[in-house]
Amino acid sequence: MPPGHLDAAGCNVPSDRVLDAVVGHLRREREVGGYGAVADLGTARSALAALVGAHARDVAFLESGTAAMAALLGGWRLAPGSRVGHTRAEYGSTLMLLRRLAAERGVRPVEVPVDGDSRVDLDALREVLAGGLDLLTVPHIASHRGVVQPAREIGRLCREAGVPLVLDVCQSLGHVDTGGIGAAAYVGTSRKWLAGPRGVGFLITPGLAGPDREPDRLGRVMDAAAPSLGGHFWVGGQPSPLTGAARYESAEASMAARSGLGVAVLEHRALGPAALHARLAELGVTARRLLDGAGGWRAGEPLGEPSAVVTLRPPPGADPVAAVEEAGARAAAASLLVGTVPVARAPLDLAAPVLRVSPAPGACEESLHALARILAGRPLSA
């Protein structure tokens, strides 16, 4: 991978094998025709589903995490007055979707209390659940803050309360452990920690019925949903959704990119998820220790947080917009690629933009040292 790449949370670097799979599929489409070059995605679906303890048939591919969330929530049958829980750390585009559902369908967003790090307060969640929720959506790791939410505990409380949990794993799949949570649905994306190609997102819906399975308790709620996109067939003069996750999948798409994601997921499995998670947690802690305080920049999450999403707030007194832009540009001039996170990414939680440093497992630590020198305003050779 390019040595200065520190933006896995924005868009990671696909491996040679992933690129070969994408290009190979495009070539086959040219040779035998697009519809002749059938991509075998079965193994990829199983491997992806296994990361959250689900089955291949629970996976639906879409074009992005945003498209997957829109297909899921847009199709959910939420009666006027339905209470949809979220936290202030919710992703900008999901919040926009919730606002639209509130305006058009009378859905009522309910904010779940969090602590000073925007981590879900489990006691407060218990109370909100006791007060009645129809659905809870939580980003496992947000885009603007490297805090890992206590997803297992959240999942357990939601199951006990019979409330479907939609866990946004766009920043967590491939990054931290996503097993044992028991969410009703997971929303993910290819290009971040799984290092797949751009242009693919997915939904994993373990609770829904399959051809050989009844829906579980949460799945029955979701099964009543009429999807806004994806697989329908025409029966008796009516559009009728396909069974299970297939109803959400878009039929016309870049099959080359989906094939590439499949290879990326298999590579992730072959490298060993537990070892990758440990490496990423260690890189994140190393990065925060090096960068927190450099030139007055401060980490936006606890230094020991076990994630490789490292956010940095500009020094006090600086114009944050200009400081973040300028730091990003100075890093780029030194061939370091870091992310900048605008307020719109998490409008309820961010008062000002932040810089985001997110090393992939293969990142070289020297680039973190170089970035620390840049933020401190020291010459690179020092």
Ligand SMILES: *Cc1c(COP(=O)(O)O)cnc(C)c1O
């Ligand atoms: C990136 C991201 C999304 C959206 O995924 P896209 O593929 O960019 O649409 C949703 N939630 C979080 C936390 C993200 O980081």
